[in-house]
Amino acid sequence: MKSVMIDKTLDQPQMRYHAGMLLLMVLFVWWKWRVVSLSLISLALTPIALVSNHSKMSGTLAMDLVPFWLAALTSVLLGVFSVHRLIIGIAYRHRGFTSVISDRQGSASQRIKNLPSYVILACVFIALEAPVLAPFDPLSQGDLRSTRFLNPLEKAVVRETTTSDENGGVQYTHWNDRSLRAANNVLLRHDENYTHWNSATVGTGFSDIRTFLLGTDGLGRDILSRLLYALRISLLIGFAGTLGSVLIGWIVGFISGISGGWVDHLLMRVTDLFLSIPSLFLVIALVAFLGNSMLLLIIVLAGTGWMSVARLVRGELLSLREREFILAARLLGRSQVEIIRDHMFPNVLPTTAVALVLQFSSVILAEAALSFLGVGIQPPTPTLGNMIGESYQRIGSAWWASIFPGLILSIVIVSFNGIAERLQQGRTISD
Amino acid sequence: MSSDSHRMKNFILRKSVSAVVLLFGLATLIFLIAHAAPGDPVSAMISPRAPASVAQELRHQFGLEQPVVQQYLRWLQNAVTGNLGFSFSYRRPVTDVLMNFFPNTAILALTAIALEVIFGVLLGFLAVRYQHSWLDRIINSGGLIVYTLPTFWVGLILLAVFSYTLGWLPSSQMNSGDSQQLSFAGRGFDLVRHLMLPVLTISIPGAAGIARYFRTSLLKVRRAEYVMYAHSLGIKRHTIFLCCELPNAIAPVITIVGLEVGTLLAGAVVTETLFAWPGIGRLTVMAMLARDYPLILGCTLISGIVVIIGNLIADLLYMYIDPRVRVTS
Numbered sequence: 001m002k003s004v005m006i007d008k009t010l011d012q013p014q015m016r017y018h019a020g021m022l023l024l025m026v027l028f029v030w031w032k033w034r035v036v037s038l039s040l041i042s043l044a045l046t047p048i049a050l051v052s053n054h055s056k057m058s059g060t061l062a063m064d065l066v067p068f069w070l071a072a073l074t075s076v077l078l079g080v081f082s083v084h085r086l087i088i089g090i091a092y093r094h095r096g097f098t099s100v101i102s103d104r105q106g107s108a109s110q111r112i113k114n115l116p117s118y119v120i121l122a123c124v125f126i127a128l129e130a131p132v133l134a135p136f137d138p139l140s141q142g143d144l145r146s147t148r149f150l151n152p153l154e155k156a157v158v159r160e161t162t163t164s165d166e167n168g169g170v171q172y173t174h175w176n177d178r179s180l181r182a183a184n185n186v187l188l189r190h191d192e193n194y195t196h197w198n199s200a201t202v203g204t205g206f207s208d209i210r211t212f213l214l215g216t217d218g219l220g221r222d223i224l225s226r227l228l229y230a231l232r233i234s235l236l237i238g239f240a241g242t243l244g245s246v247l248i249g250w251i252v253g254f255i256s257g258i259s260g261g262w263v264d265h266l267l268m269r270v271t272d273l274f275l276s277i278p279s280l281f282l283v284i285a286l287v288a289f290l291g292n293s294m295l296l297l298i299i300v301l302a303g304t305g306w307m308s309v310a311r312l313v314r315g316e317l318l319s320l321r322e323r324e325f326i327l328a329a330r331l332l333g334r335s336q337v338e339i340i341r342d343h344m345f346p347n348v349l350p351t352t353a354v355a356l357v358l359q360f361s362s363v364i365l366a367e368a369a370l371s372f373l374g375v376g377i378q379p380p381t382p383t384l385g386n387m388i389g390e391s392y393q394r395i396g397s398a399w400w401a402s403i404f405p406g407l408i409l410s411i412v413i414v415s416f417n418g419i420a421e422r423l424q425q426g427r428t429i430s431d
Numbered sequence: 432m433s434s435d436s437h438r439m440k441n442f443i444l445r446k447s448v449s450a451v452v453l454l455f456g457l458a459t460l461i462f463l464i465a466h467a468a469p470g471d472p473v474s475a476m477i478s479p480r481a482p483a484s485v486a487q488e489l490r491h492q493f494g495l496e497q498p499v500v501q502q503y504l505r506w507l508q509n510a511v512t513g514n515l516g517f518s519f520s521y522r523r524p525v526t527d528v529l530m531n532f533f534p535n536t537a538i539l540a541l542t543a544i545a546l547e548v549i550f551g552v553l554l555g556f557l558a559v560r561y562q563h564s565w566l567d568r569i570i571n572s573g574g575l576i577v578y579t580l581p582t583f584w585v586g587l588i589l590l591a592v593f594s595y596t597l598g599w600l601p602s603s604q605m606n607s608g609d610s611q612q613l614s615f616a617g618r619g620f621d622l623v624r625h626l627m628l629p630v631l632t633i634s635i636p637g638a639a640g641i642a643r644y645f646r647t648s649l650l651k652v653r654r655a656e657y658v659m660y661a662h663s664l665g666i667k668r669h670t671i672f673l674c675c676e677l678p679n680a681i682a683p684v685i686t687i688v689g690l691e692v693g694t695l696l697a698g699a700v701v702t703e704t705l706f707a708w709p710g711i712g713r714l715t716v717m718a719m720l721a722r723d724y725p726l727i728l729g730c731t732l733i734s735g736i737v738v739i740i741g742n743l744i745a746d747l748l749y750m751y752i753d754p755r756v757r758v759t760s
Contacts, residue, residue, distance in 0.1 A: 273456040277735040280697035285731045288719050289468035369701050373716045396595035410584040417579035
């Protein structure tokens with residue numbers, strides 16, 4: 001059979017990557033076989049799906065998707081489980097956090113609450129590995145006539161052209177002659193002379209059938225690949241925006257709480273002022289005047305999210321200032337800086353941890369809303385809001401183009417809020 | 432008694448004054464945003480091939496040569512008298528455009544708040560009434576998930592299910608194309624049909640949040656000593672509920688709703704764009720895409736005004752409901 005995998009994920013460096021991952025997986029299985037056997041048992045449920053709708057579901061295990069599944073399952077599962085064990089170890093070392101995360105000694109209802117953190121860890125690992133995992137280039141459109149709005153699990157014939165872009169990569173052309181689709185399937189697998197069979201494809205290179213696991217959007221770009229890259233960008237903006245806003249909120253809250261007096265009053269009025277404009281309006285106004293590159297977006301999102309953190313920090317500091325151990329420290333002659341560093345700072349951290357996680361979800365939501373409205377990250381760079389915004393009007397016919405990004409967005413945001421809820425419960429229980 | 436009403440007037444006065452101060456601060460912030468932009472606003476308005484004298488003339492007209500403080504005072508003066516500038520894309524004063532679109536958002540927001548509070552309180556009450564049953568667990572955990580769902584996911588799903596698959600409800604705008612020909616009642620019904628999906632999009636997560644919050648609040652109130660005392664006196668359960676538990680439990684909910692007006696408006700932006708509802712949120716987005724700076728600033732100003740007034744009303748309502756606030760302040 002002449003057709004060869006020309007999948008991007010299988011050239012040399014990625015082969016080494018996958019080999020390394022497999023080795024780690026073997027070691028992991030040897031070390032923690034119980035976890036692995038549990039996940040294998042759950043994987044055994046897939047035959048049910050296959051049996052129920054064979055023709056559709058077998059498309060998910062098409063030959064060209066096997067490397068994708070391999071990479072996704074090994075790397076993501078490994079990453080999630082190892083980080084999870086790490087967190088449990090840390091939680092047990094610092095006794096106060098044992099209720100925050102449950103290992104296998106907990107009851108089932110407790111351990112289901114681990115799910116949001118699993119989801120977020122999986123998202124982080126997926127985002128880190130997006131260039132490796134993505135079966136297609138997120139920006140390549142192919143031949144629009146045939147790749148526009150393909151259903152999920154539909155196949156297209158991929159032909160390698162000879163043009164290469166400036167990085168030495170290879171441009172792929174996707175085309176799918178719908179009227180000959182069934183014939184293509186048979187012919188490609190067995191006919192070595194396929195490249196001459198259609199006069200349009202005379203040329204060099206091999207051709208192969210590729211499956212679009214989640215379909216394509218209006219411009220023929222693979223939804224799955226775009227989702228992976230979009231998750232990357234959303235998480236990046238989320239991290240950076242949250243760090244920025246928490247930093248600003250800490251500084252303002254600390255200055256306000258420590259100083260007291262007119263400084264406190266002034267800063268709190270400024271915070272109230274910023275709080276009185278709905279965040280989205282403020283962000284839109286700032287983006288209108290300052291621009292919408294990614295860096296500016298991060299700065300704007302950080303500059304409009306610090307208020308709740310500032311109020312929280314200030315409240316904690318105000319209540320801390322009156323506590324006995326601070327008075328004792330002051331009587332013992334510790335300097336103000338030492339008191340702040342050793343006593344106030346660590347006691348403010350737990351509350352801000354909850355605020356940080358909540359801030360994360362609201363920053364991701366704000367960025368998605370902005371891109372959805374068309375004023376955030378511009379196409380063709382994929383981001384979750386972008387993808388929804390481009391295709392929501394076609395929701396009647398091409399539902400996959402907007403439902404999948406929306407689903408991933410909801411899962412990420414609900415998981416972050418679940419983690420925040422867990423942290424809050426953990427704090428109140430251990431208090 | 433007179434000192435009580437004196438304290439009440441004091442409270443109202445203080446809150447109103449701080450609201451007015453916030454309004455002025457808001458106008459200042461808008462002015463700062465407008466002047467934070469790099470570049471020259473005039474050059475964006477005229478053709479690059481126009482002679483420099485035209486640009487100079489425009490700058491003089493807009494008063495851009497005056498010192499910043501003077502520009503700021505002029506802006507304040509204009510804002511207070513209601514002159515918010517001239518919209519480029521609509522060719523009308525900004526105030527006119529805002530007044531055209533604001534009532535639509537008001538309809539949407541008020542209906543959403545009403546539905547949210549009613550259903551949230553109802554669900555919260557049911558959760559407490561059937562506590563520890565499956566209903567309580569669904570409302571609590573399901574409520575957490577639904578509350579945190581992003582607005583446009585809920586809108587997307589509602590759109591897909593009710594508009595495209597089932598075809599029951601229209602998917603955009605405020606009226607159908609032929610609404611002029613309907614009778615008054617027909618037009619009202621048409622409006623309600625168009626209103627339902629956007630309102631549901633905002634209300635469903637909001638109601639879930641209020642349900643959880645009201646449930647916690649009602650549980651806390653039920654454990655209070657005065658409720659136990661009332662029970663021990665033999666007063667009937669539903670009387671206790673109506674006169675003691677409900678007002679005390681509702682008070683924090685009303686405060687939350689008042690404070691959430693801002694979030695409601697922000698969520699309304701996405702909902703309005705999704706359903707093409709002609710309101711302030713969608714107006715802001717259109718103005719942003721058209722780079723119509725006076726209109727963007729006008730929309731931001733009006734949204735801030737609405738939030739400040741909403742907070743003020745929430746404070747006053749809280750004072751009205753909870754007599755302790757009147758006495759202790």
